[in-house]
Amino acid sequence: IGHNFGTFIYNQNRLQKISNIEGAWVIKNVIGNPQMLIQGNYNGIHVLHKKEEQWRVRNKLDGFNISSRFLELSGNQIFVNHEYKGLFKITIDDAFTKAINISVDSLKKGTNSGLITFKDDILFANKDGIYKYNEKSNDFEKDTLYSTFYNTSDYLSGRLINTDNEGK
Numbered sequence: 001i002g003h004n005f006g007t008f009i010y011n012q013n014r015l016q017k018i019s020n021i022e023g024a025w026v027i028k029n030v031i032g033n034p035q036m037l038i039q040g041n042y043n044g045i046h047v048l049h050k051k052e053e054q055w056r057v058r059n060k061l062d063g064f065n066i067s068s069r070f071l072e073l074s075g076n077q078i079f080v081n082h083e084y085k086g087l088f089k090i091t092i093d094d095a096f097t098k099a100i101n102i103s104v105d106s107l108k109k110g111t112n113s114g115l116i117t118f119k120d121d122i123l124f125a126n127k128d129g130i131y132k133y134n135e136k137s138n139d140f141e142k143d144t145l146y147s148t149f150y151n152t153s154d155y156l157s158g159r160l161i162n163t164d165n166e167g168k
Contacts (some may be wrong), residue, residue, distance in 0.1 A: 002027055006012055007048070008038065009055060019057045021046060026070040036096065038078065040068030045078060063099035070115045073121050079122055079133070081115035085151045087124060107139060114160040117147070127155040 001008040001015070008015045023042030030036040037048040037055075041042030043064045049058035056096040063076075066088065068162035070081040080088040090099045113126040122133040124140050131140035162168075 002039065007057075018048070018055050019046070022056065022105045023067070025067070026071060028071065028073055030073065030096070038071070038073055038096070039079070042067050044068060045071065045080075045090075060096055060102065061090075061092065061099060062097060064088075064102060072115055072116070072134070074122055079115060079124075081113055081124065083109060083113055084110050087115070093142050105140070111157075112157040114147065114157070116160040116162050118160070118162050123160060127152055128152045130160075 001010055006017055006021060007019035007027075008017050013148060021041055021043075023035045025040040025042070026046070027037050027039045030038060035050040035164045038069075039046045039048055043060075044059040045068050046164070047061065048055050064080075064082065066082055066085060068080045068082075069092075072079045076092050076094065080087065080090065086104045087108040088102060088104045091101040092098065093100055100148055108124060108126060108131070110126045114126065115124050119122075123143070124131045125147045128139065129142045129152070130149070132143040132146070133139075134141050
């Protein structure tokens, strides 16, 4: 459980604090490593690790200090949507300890924008449409099908929601 006062585990009707790091926005699984999670916080990204059946903060991702409320992970890349600063793509080392390269698309920003992984695609939405990450071009490209779901003049929010079990 992420909270302003840290990170907690809920177990047997009890909360156990595992981190004092303020502002735990989001926690994501690391595909292929069930003993590791990434967590977006007010001051960047942290790695949580399960050792001896206990979750603990292993490290902060060195080199990236931007508030990470909306993030998605794909291999050794982490995408962070910051509504005022833009869409960040962070290439990390294999050990999940530091940012090797950081790029930002400052044109893809705006309040009420969204970022999710849906059916193995990373999608970004803002008032201009819905974009899908293309690994070959190494960029987000406007998706013509998804972008028809709303009219830019009627745009209220790009908040995307994935109903994991239903695939919608």
